[in-house]
Amino acid sequence: MKKTTTLANFRNMDVISVEWINNDRLLYRTADKQGDTFGVSVFAVNRDGTRERRIQLGPARILGTKGDGSSYVIMKEYLINHLDWSSDSSKLYALDTLDERSYPMTTGTQPPHIRSWIVGVDGTVKYVICSWKGIRTIYRWADEQWSKVTEYDMYKGVGVTPITVDMDGKVYGVVERSGGTTAVHQLDPATLRPAAEPFVEIEGFDFDGHPVFDAKTSKLLGVRHLSDAWSTTWVDPGMVEIQRRVDEKLPQTINTVRCGDCAATPVYLVESVSDRQPEQYLLFDPKTDRLTALGSVLPDIEPEQVGSREFSRFKASDGLSIPVYVTRPAGGGAGPHPAIVLVHGGPWARGATWEWSTEAQFFASRGYLVIEPEFRGSTGFGFAHFKAGWKQWGKAMQRDVADATNWAIAQGLADPKRICIAGASYGGYAVLMGLAQNPELFRCGVEWLGVTDITYMFRYTLSDASDETREYGLPVLVGDPDSEKDTLISMSPVSVAEKIHQPLLMAYAGADSRVPVDHGNALRSAIRGVNDKVEWLFYADEGHGWFHEPVRIDFWSRVEKFLDQNLRGTPSAGAH
Structure with a gap:
């Protein structure tokens, strides 16, 4: 504990991860973030600083170590289709970090469209998970050959995904049950049929974790x-x-x-x-x-600078139970408090956990209550909760956000006259729709990198969404771009821009391939002449998120100033 050895020190890059390969050798990654492209480099080095080697990867990444005490790691190579330049499949190699010799971890012709590899505790391939045109297929690798085990529709909510195989050959996997939450079961190795009783089950939550x-x-x-x-x-x-x-x-x-x-x-x-x-x-x-x-x-960070965080559930207007996290402002107090409704991105994602949240505590440290609803469509709370959000952009998903706000008001937590809505990506979309649909609730809005025209998601060729996602995923989750085009247009913020009159801060990035800046420019044009209280921020070198420290400081300083001006004081006559 007294002697240290510096193994990596860079002037222009960050070390973003470190892990042991074996007891004497380490793997670490560095990154220079430019837009949405990680300039990632991977290095291996002995614990005494000797035998350092930069690993040449190409379109590949290191998944982890072999776990057998050797100097090998497991490398996943992405196979690019050269049509939309996305990966249609992958191949797995074992790579020696001492001399970069490698060998494929399976032989022969592998199944098509491999997205995930399941490697057992013994460091050998056990299963692969393939996805194509909305169908998930699982193959087993045994006796040097592939065999198809099961196949199911990814959007039916019934299926099984192996996650690990122990040294005794016991297979554990996540089982989806129609309408319910997922749980871990022991699986039959040949058929993946689950045991009747779950190995791990958490009431009210899908399983997310690992053995x-x-x-x-x-x-x-x-x-x-x-x-x-x-x-x-x-x-x-x-x-x-x-x-x-x-x-x-x-x-x-x-x-x-x-x-x-x-x-x-x-x-x-x-x-x-x-x-x-x-x-x-x-x-x-x-x-x-x-x-x-x-x-x-x-x-x-000092304890008096931050607020406490709680998990609750409330009933939406149609009776659906909606999870919600509430962070009370630093210093506590009974309330009601000026509030921020913070909408997570995705939207098909888990938005929050109880532990430390930098964004929520940023607001709480400035005296704001923070409300984070896990609106329908969010994952982690059962398939029924997820499916309830399909094709509900601007509709039931948006009502959940409004219902969460009204719930916080009814609980005496939020001051009904001092509530701002904020979020990024899908959260940015929800900010704009919330301002348009619920002007009685939201006094102002802060959105960054938000979707403003849903149809762009289907036809914008520079987006990082693959052709498969646009053709098979988005029509199920958002809507069909042909038969439901009018609905998608009507539920887009650019179509309701004339209804947005509250103060609004918008921020976009020049190198964002997830939500290109055209989204921001479209709304900026639509709202011009309607709302003179719009503040526009543009960061040319950023991607889908703020990765450079000067940008983060600038953005959040401007957010703080915006909230000081538009949320702290007593509303003026006629203001919402």
Whole structure:
């Protein structure tokens, strides 16, 4: 703990990840973010700084280590179709980080359209997951040959996905049940038919997580999983006891214990986090019963600067249960408070967890209540919740956001006269539609990188969406661009721009391939002459997100100033 060796130090790049290849060798990645293109470089180096090597990847990425103590890693090569320059399939290699020799991890002609590879704890390929034209097909690799196991429609909500195979050949996978939440079951290796009883099931939440194995013995120790927050359920008695002792010392935080060679390690790495505390890292020595601090993320954050965070559910206007996270402003108080309704992107994603949230705490530290609804269409809360959002842009999905706002007002949390709506990407779309549809609720809006014309998503050739996504995914999730074109147009913010009169901050990026700047320009033109309270920001070198520190500082400083001007004070006569 007294001697350190610097293995990587760059003036113009960030080290973005580090992992062990074996006990003597490390893999690390660097990135220079330009627009939506990561200038990612991968290096391998011995722990004493010797035998450093830059790994030449091309259209490939490192998935992880072989886990067998060798200097090999697993490399996934993307096979590009040269039509829309997206990846139609992939191939898996084992790559030696000492000399870059590689060999394919399977032989012969592989199945088409491989998206995911399932590698067992023993470091060999077990299954592949293929997706094409809305159909998911799973093949098994055994006895040096491929066999088709199962096939199902990706949008029916019934299916199974293997996630790991242990040293004894036991297969574990995520099982989808029509209308319900997913759970982990043990699967039959040949048919993937699930056992009747789930291995891991979390009421009200889809399974999101992974099993934890001992790095040396490959014994299953437990499962890391997400409900409203992350936690670990240990099946190994020794790890149950270690977790108990750590939690006893750190009762106010979620404490993730990591150990690698867990049965023999003299110390355990602990990652400690809460809604009010960014990640801290400590070492736990069970012999001395002591915790030693290693360091923390955002060490200058003080507890009095941040607010507490809660998870709840409320009934939408049609009776659907909607999960929601609420972050109270720093300093607390009973309320009602000026509020920010923060809408997540995706929209087919999980928006939040209970742990530390930088964006929510940015607002809370300035005295705002933050409301984050997991509106229908969000994932992680069951297939029925996800499917309820299909083709509901600007409709039921948008009503959920309004219902969350009214719920917070009814709870006495939010001041009905001082509420702003904010979000990025799909969240930016929801900001614009919220201002147009619910002017009685939202006094102002902050949107960045937001969709303004839904039809662009189908016909804009420079977007990073693949042809398959445009042809098979978006028509199911958003709407058919031919038969439902009029609906898509009517639910686009550019079509209702004349209804947006509140103060609005818009920000777009010149290198965004997910939501190109044409979206922002279209709305900016449509709203010109209708609303003179629009502030426009443009960052030429950014992509779909703010990756450069000067841009982040500039954007959030402007957001703070915008809210000071438009949300803090008493509404003027006639204002919403």
